[in-house]
Each structure stands twice: as structure tokens, then as C-alpha cells.
Amino acid sequence: MSDLDALHASIYARNMEGGWHRKSPALWPEPRKNFLPHVWHYADVRPILDEAGHLVDHRMADRRNLTMTNPVEGNLYATVRTMVAAYQSIKPGECADSHRHTPNALRVILEGRGSYTTVNGTRVEMRPGDVLLTPSWNWHSHESLGPDECFWIDVLDVPLVHLLEPMFFERHPDKLEKDVRNVEECELALRWETSMQRLDAAPETASGVAQREVELGSPALKTMAVHAQRMGKGFVSRTHRSTANAIYTVLEGEGRSRVGEHELDWRRGDVFVVPAWQPFSHTVAADTHLIRVSDEPVMRAFDMLRSAQP
Template sequence: MNKLDSLESLYQAFDGLSVEGGWYRRTPALWPEPRKNFVPFRWRYADVKPILDAAGHLVDHAMADRRNLTMTNPVEGNLYATVRSMVAAYQLIKPGETADAHRHTPNALRIILEGKGTYTVVDGTRVEMRPGDVLLTPSWAWHSHSSNGNEDCYWVDVLDVPLVHLMEGMFFERHPDKLEPDVVDADSSPIAFRWEDTLAALAVAAPPAHGMAEREVELGNPALRTVALHAQRFNAGFCSALYRTTANSIFTVIQGRGRTVVDGETIEWAMGDVIAIPAWRAYRHEADAESFMVRASDEPVMRAIGMLREEVMRQSV
């Protein structure tokens, strides 16, 4: 080794050792607040639905485990995630189809947009999926989907796959018999949040302290270990507070129309649209008609590690 009698020779000694001086970093390791890496974005259901319909004729379940379209955040270099810790996808199942059972360590949920006569089976319990319902698939639970009706069924999937990727805890397995052999039907189940129950709860809910909706209820406590779900209601003309949180959020519009303003950028939305709001972005909602959204967030993760921060910045005018 060369004589280490100068900073230049010291830095040259780092080469090949995979070390870096904490006083001489190529890029910072700490910064004063969350960086704006992922970007706010909206996926229009009206744009995606025709593509799903075409895929319904061209893509069968022998070609993939699920017929879905992943919503990839358009930030440069991202190949998969919708926000840092979660991914969303639109999915279609057609009458008479069955998506075989599998299980994986990522937690998952589905928010039903349209279609009747479709069921999910989760660890042997078969539950109908109806518009507005939210269905859960906890980590490592067997799950399959099938349609016994005569309508196409569309929904939004939300999973914590990007978080599992980061933590290197991915396991995946297909069911050896393709489907679970012993299934019990249930109209009510801990894995199913029924839309009519959500509406009833919203009707009597108090206004949330953060001012982001006129009424809000949490679905579950939390719904999954890594994902919290909040149903929100907005009356026509409602304008929310301006708010930011360290939690990453994915909003699904169940009904209505309006806009969300994020860091000064306006995002219009309507029924079926999905909106990504990355961590620590200031945003507010404005509703043109009575509207309902389901917000999926990584609040449980941020709370568990002591990193959940929220700030109501000002009331909108």
C-alpha cells in the first residue's frame, strides 16, 4: 500500500475496498426532509378500461397468474412501484373464468369498481366481490378468483410488493392443486368490507381532524399490517385543508368527480381513477359532485418505526 500521507492518497486507498469516508461522501446520506423522488400521478380508468377489455380477448389466465395492468410511477428509473412502498394495478376477470390459487408474502387488497357475480377465495373462505367492496388478502394466504355471473368484473389491486422487495422477504407459491379443495361460502367475513356498511359508517362519522374529507372512516385497525385503509366522503363543493404526511398514499375514486391539487399541480379525477400521492407532498381535494374515495397508505409501517408525521399546513380558501 502506498504511503498514506495526504488526503489524495487516503482516498485512493478506499478504491477496491468498498468503503467511503463519512466526511467525504459522493452523495449525501442525510437530508433535512423527505426528497421528492416519486411523483404525483393519476391513472384514468376511462383510458385503461378499453385496454383491459382488449386484454380480455387476447390474454387468458394460462399466460399469467392474473390479468392486470400495473400502475408504474413515471419517475425516471422506476420499473414497477406506484409509490415507494406500494403498487396498484387494474384487474379484469370475465364471466366463467377462474384465476388459480397462489400465495405470497406481500399483503394485498382489492377495491371493486364494476361487475357482479365474481368471488374471491381466501384461505378456504369464498366471498362475493361487489362494487364498492374492499377485500383483503393477508400475507401468505391462499387466494383465487372466479366469476360465476354474466358481467365483466373490474377492480383495483393494492399490494405492498415494493416494500417486500426492499426488505428482501419475497416468497411466492402456486397451489399444488390449482384451487383449494374445501371451500366455505360466507356473506360476511373479516376480509370483506361491504360498501353498504362503509356508507352507513360514513353517514354517522365525525369530520376528521385533518380536514381532508367531510367524513372519514378507517376500514380495519389497520386493515393489514403494512397498509391502512380509509374511506372518505366529499359533498359537492367541498374543498379540503392543505395537508402532507410522511405516509405514501394511493387513492381510488369509487364515485364522483373533482380534482386534487398536489404541490400546485392540478389532477382531475372521476370514478375509477387512481391517484398516487407520494410522501410529504402537500395536497388538497376539491369535489365537484358527491364523491367517495378509498385511501390506501403505508401508515402502519411509518407509525411502527416512529416516522409518521402529519401536518395540516393551512385551510384552503
């Protein structure tokens, strides 16, 4: 070959690339900003779910839910890189049939009593403020036996499974599990009252990202960690960033988070996201409790969990 252009053409023709002549870099000094900070407001979502309750039978798609799709250009599904969140509701008298899948899942209950989830034969009530866990490949169904419509936030690691590719999904052959054990408490139901008691006893955080924070489970799921946070009116957190992606549910209170150059106002029932390695801080306008779901277990497993205070 007479020159570099001919050499490069020969390399590209064989679906290869020379390390000295890359079209785009494969390595960079620190994580790039890809997914965007964003907030979804429950006040906007709840009327839509109410209307969907009249128009959309939950059996049309197994579940009646609204996926929160990150507005970054080109994204079709994920809320942050490794996780997806959705608002979901179930009306009195409804039952969502049992299925299982390789993605891990959890739900943060916003409102409504008398709804239950059954996970691998264990049936437990879903109460406001609770976090309910559904580990990978566990059968699970939901039903509403009380007078209330139940609303909650789902968080799953589906985008991570999409990336790794071991996606399996299966509907229960009998629609519902037959041998069911009713319980008041179990390790899959992280009760709001217990979380509050643990926060009462917790010391102030050294990092300053919240006044008090406790982890629910250790971790709650193999790919997702759950933390309950408490911040009093007037609290301003330190600026922080982490290689972990985070999805926040506002259980009580209101405030504003600055994430990078974005200002996110939030209140009870809202969901906001802090993508990896973007600096963030919170300013709290009323006594607040947040549930933070992150992919910290994934980052920690590969020794890639880092944090910093810029």
C-alpha cells in the same frame, strides 16, 4: 500517505467511504421528493382491459392486470415507494388459480356482480364498492360465475417486500383449494354498505383532509391501512402532507387534487397517488367517495408517521 487525495483513494479502493468526504449526503432535513404525483384514468384503461379480455388468457400471467407504474425516472414497477396498484378484470366463466405470496394484498371493486374470491378456504362475493383483503401467505383465487365482467383495483405491498427481500411465491398444488366454506360476510370483505353507514355516523374530520373519514379495519393489513372518505360537491380540503404514501381510488364523484405543483383531475374509477411528504389538497366538483390505501402502519410501527399542514 502524503495527502488527503491518496487517503481517499485508499479508502475507496476498499469499498469504503469517509464520513467527512461523502460523494452524496446520507441524511437530509426532511423527506426528498422522489416518486411523482400521477393519475390513471379508468376511461382510458377499461377499453384496454376489454381488448385484453379477448387477446390475453388470464392464465398467461396468473392474473389479467395492468400495473400502474409511477413515471419517475428509473422506476420499473412501483406505483409509490412501498406499494403497487393495478387494474384487473375477470370475464364470466373464468377462474384464476389459487396462489399465495408474502406480500399483503387488497382489491377495491369497481363494477360487476357474480365474481368471488376464495381466501384460505373462505369464499365470498366481490361486490362494487367492497374492499377485499388478502393477508400475507394466504391462498387466494378468483372466479366469475355471473353474467358480468368484474373490474377492480389491486393494491399490494410488493415494493416494500422487494426492499426487505423476503419474497416468496407459491402456486397451489391442486390449482384450487378443495375445502371451501361459502359465506355472505367475513372479516376479509369490507362491505360498501357498511362503509357508507359508518361514514353517515362519523363526525366531520378535524384535519380537514376530507369531510368525513373512517378507517376500515384497524389496520386492514399489517402494512397497509384503508380509509373511506366522503366529500360533498364544492368541498375544498385543507392542504396537508404526511410521511405515508397514499393510493386513492375514486368510487364515486369527480374533482381535482393539487399535489405539490401537479394538478390531477379525477372521476369515478380513476386512481391517483400522493407520494410521501408532498403537500396536497382536494377540490370536489360532485359528491365523492374515495378509498385511500396508505403505508401508515409501516410508518407508525417505526415511529416515523408524521403529518403537517404547510
